[in-house]
């Protein structure tokens with residue numbers, strides 16, 4: 001009797017299989033279509049974006065059916081084998097191993113994993129290959145909570161540094177990524193490339209920007225209170241424009257403020273508003289004149305209302321000296337004295353004193 005009932009149940013169970021397969025196929029196709037139609041990423045702006053986006057599409061195509069298979073099976077079993085009233089004390093039929101099934105469900109995922117990993121490995125080694133032409137060397141240094149970019153001085157002097165990332169279009173850039181303190185992660189989503197910045201270790205990343213424009217540089221590793229504010233801009237410009245910009249940075253670094261004997265001459269201070277904007281100060285600070293509303297740090301219109309230039313200068317180069325009530329020490333980088341040239345710092349101080357009066 002019992003055996004007959006089991007055989008009968010099994011036949012009924014098998015009757016559901018075609019319907020389940022049909023549901024699975026339709027759900028997989030819908031899932032894949034949705035996965036491919038949705039624009040997951042920002043505009044692709046580098047040579048590397050193409051292969052990365054294709055890799056993503058392949059992952060979607062392969063993993064959606066797996067997801068659908070698992071979910072359909074689980075949902076079906078939850079519905080089909082649910083407990084009915086009066087069955088509270090019953091135990092299910094004893095289940096024995098099924099060797100064939102176990103081999104299949106081990107072999108298929110293993111094969112899929114090895115195949116996808118090999119494909120991803122090939123794509124990654126391929127896009128990280130050094131270009132035939134010499135790459136532009138840029139050192140990206142992360143610290144709580146900013147990036148500073150160092151360029152080799154074409155005239156052979158000291159490296160040139162900038163809080164803004166400028167790169168020419170169409171030339172490979174070789175980034176050496178470093179950290180001064182904790183773990184950060186250098187990430188330009190439009191380029192699809194990211195790498196951890198680890199203190200004491202140089203990590204590398206190669207990218208060839210192909211599209212002009214401005215793209216966010218972000219930190220992709222939770223690194224403390226100001227993590228969300230650790231955002232800057234990558235400017236992709238034409239090669240001539242890049243050369244001109246680098247020249248200007250070299251001169252700023254070399255000029256370093258009014259030279260002795262030239263005091264009083266105008267040109268001693270850079271355009272403070274431009275410095276404020278270029279450094280991304282507004283990402284953290286509200287300032288009416290610059291139209292910024294950042295709330296990570298103090299509102300400058302309020303905090304600097306009665307401040308003199310000496311106080312403003314100290315607040316920029318040594319932000320720990322005096323902490324505004326309600327804010328914490330250690331969020332604002334302490335490196336502006338190094339990363340800004342003296343003329344930029346003068347300009348910024350004068351500008352802030354002027355507009356917050």
Ligand code: CUA
Pocket residue numbers: 142143144145183184185219220221222223224227228230
């Ligand atoms: Cu640096 Cu997050």
